[in-house]
Amino acid sequence: MPATDSPAILVARFLxxxxxxxxxxxxxxEAGLEPDAGTVGKGDLTLEVLLEEKKxxxxxxxxxxxxxxxxxxxxxxxxxxxxxxxxxxxxxPSRSNILCAAVFETEEGGSTLLVSTADRRLHAxxxxxxxxxxxxxxxxxxxxLSTLVYMGKYLLTASMSGQLxxxxxxxxxxxxxxxxxxxxxxVAMLEDDSHxxxxxxxxxxxxxxxxxxxxxxxxxxxxxxxLGDPIATIILPTKPEAMVLTLHPETSQPIVLLTRTDSNxxxxxxxxxxxxxxGKQNLAPHSNAWVAFTPSAIALSPTDPTLLAVGTSxxxxxxxxxxxxxxxxxxxxxxxxxxxxxxxxDTQSSQARRELALASRExxxxxxxxxxxxxxxxxxxxxVAWRPDGSGVWVNGDDxxxxxxxxxxxxxxxxxxGGHEEGSKVRCxxxxxxxxxxxxxxxxxxxxxxxxxxxxxxxx
Numbered sequence: 001m002p003a004t005d006s007p008a009i010l011v012a013r014f015l016x017x018x019x020x021x022x023x024x025x026x027x028x029x030e031a032g033l034e035p036d037a038g039t040v041g042k043g044d045l046t047l048e049v050l051l052e053e054k055k056x057x058x059x060x061x062x063x064x065x066x067x068x069x070x071x072x073x074x075x076x077x078x079x080x081x082x083x084x085x086x087x088x089x090x091x092x093p094s095r096s097n098i099l100c101a102a103v104f105e106t107e108e109g110g111s112t113l114l115v116s117t118a119d120r121r122l123h124a125x126x127x128x129x130x131x132x133x134x135x136x137x138x139x140x141x142x143x144x145l146s147t148l149v150y151m152g153k154y155l156l157t158a159s160m161s162g163q164l165x166x167x168x169x170x171x172x173x174x175x176x177x178x179x180x181x182x183x184x185x186x187v188a189m190l191e192d193d194s195h196x197x198x199x200x201x202x203x204x205x206x207x208x209x210x211x212x213x214x215x216x217x218x219x220x221x222x223x224x225x226x227l228g229d230p231i232a233t234i235i236l237p238t239k240p241e242a243m244v245l246t247l248h249p250e251t252s253q254p255i256v257l258l259t260r261t262d263s264n265x266x267x268x269x270x271x272x273x274x275x276x277x278x279g280k281q282n283l284a285p286h287s288n289a290w291v292a293f294t295p296s297a298i299a300l301s302p303t304d305p306t307l308l309a310v311g312t313s314x315x316x317x318x319x320x321x322x323x324x325x326x327x328x329x330x331x332x333x334x335x336x337x338x339x340x341x342x343x344x345x346d347t348q349s350s351q352a353r354r355e356l357a358l359a360s361r362e363x364x365x366x367x368x369x370x371x372x373x374x375x376x377x378x379x380x381x382x383x384v385a386w387r388p389d390g391s392g393v394w395v396n397g398d399d400x401x402x403x404x405x406x407x408x409x410x411x412x413x414x415x416x417x418g419g420h421e422e423g424s425k426v427r428c429x430x431x432x433x434x435x436x437x438x439x440x441x442x443x444x445x446x447x448x449x450x451x452x453x454x455x456x457x458x459x460x
Contacts, residue, residue, distance in 0.1 A: 083416070084452065100427075112169070141159065150189065155167045181205035184203045185202055198271055200243060266283065283362075318397070320369075421448070437453065440452035
């Protein structure tokens, strides 16, 4: 018996439901189907449903917002070069799924590639040569999901158990914090001359915890770096998906940008002892669906702090948005609705016009809205990483391929295959400059760590 969504079954259902009985009998006999193959049950796929879904897909595809090309149709922005040569790292002492990978500068001036794996190990490699420097197996009590290095010598690791650990690069524990119940999925840090150091952690216990770490220097002694107790906690109705810290462009105050599960919005919070929700920005302002997608991964442009790359949960392929951030006023309390303050003489139509004007402004802030063709499911973990010059964005996928999207045109201009196993999940990516050259790092559930290098000129 063919599958319930096979072409033969769909044709049989169409013939029977349309009353073509003689044609149906002849078709069933010739196709070798059961006599009741054309019976349509609740939820069964039919030709009519298939056509409606195709129309809906074509309709949504027309709303993709792409950039402009250069003169004479030539693509601009990405330029030549970029990492393309795959180097499979073979120096890891164990094989396990790669969970996160990132490069940090060390106190000695070199670069260290930190890689966490599902077997609870944290590996430190020379970012230039991929030589293994250290492999720590007992650093955390569960797999590490996010890492940070401060001042080239202080290591912060966040685990699936909800523990935040401060240690040195050799793995010697300085401080342990357990202010989350489970899954710290994001750790972000911001240092500013006016406001000092700010640290934020986002966990699947629906909390964002803010810290003001303290660094004290004693004359003739070693520096002392401590996290201390949290200064504030933001309680969310759903779990956070992505988070970054930045400064408000008008007041230079620290701002927490975060996205949540089952929400199209970017949320702007103040980073005070009593955090305030300053405002929201809708990434699907004209959608009539309750939730069109979840912004699952966000990253600020390295050349423009008001430009945000957003990787979405859209299926079957990830959609990428390049969004101009609409920072709300810092000292003005957020209104209870998305509309402006209602006045007594307001009518329903005037309020609707203001809502439409706001939606149009939010739509205009979306510079690029494109399909990356990176396959993913509802269980995928989207990841995005900017090229160092801000000309493009790398995205992961569930097919073992990393894709490069040009920011100017919104087109996929690089497809990096051959490093990861075909059809495997690329879990994490990092992009930056190592040793004066542009580098891309990717880790996957094929237990491979790939360093993509370029033979081009050094980055200025």
